[in-house]
Amino acid sequence: MVTLCRLIGKNGICQLSKTNKSQAILELISHARQFANKPWADDFYCEVMRKELLQSTGLGKGIAVAHGTCQGIDQVYVALGISQEGIEYDAIDSQPVHLLFLVANPPETQLEYLSALSTLVRLLRNDSFREKIMHCVTAEQVYLLFKQRGCTIPIRT
Structure with missing residues (x-):
């Protein structure tokens, strides 16, 4: 079992400046440690955008959970x-969308996956938790919020 905060990590939380869906997804892939400079990052971006063309992953309440298998x-x-x-999403x-999550898997x-x-969707249903994230100034503060929640996911890393 692994915690959600361990999966995201401090370097997997980024402030986004782009307000267009495709540009924001690309910005997150380019800046998050999990995706930046990975040999599969371009293929992952294409897969996420393919899914977005079929159906938006914007769940409402300012949340999107873009995802892809690659x-x-x-x-x-x-x-x-x-x-x-x-982000116009x-x-x-x-x-x-104010909180854009990216989930990648083999x-x-x-x-x-x-x-x-x-686990993400269940956690983000909590209005108070979403508001706390938005009031954080640093990635460290967001990371600590996830750490306090301690959400475990039954996966291997």
Whole structure:
């Protein structure tokens, strides 16, 4: 079992400046330690955008959980991009996204991937928790919020 804060890590939390969905996703991939400079990062971006064209992962209430399965990835990865301004995302409530999560996984870990997604969605249903994230000034503060929650996910790293 691994905790969500360990999956995200301090270097997997980034402030985003882009307000366009595709640019914000690319910005998060470029800046989060989990994705930056990985040989599979371009393929992962294409897979995420392919899924976004089929159906937006904007869940409403300022949250999106973009995700994709891609060859070359060695484990489940999660990163968080925070946008104070908001990202035009085609969310189901037509509101801008402020918390953009990216979840990547190898093809052979579908159960672990789904566990990570469901843990995120369950956690983000809490209005108070989302508001606390938005009031954080640093990635360290956001990381500590996740650490306090201690959400465990039954996956290998």
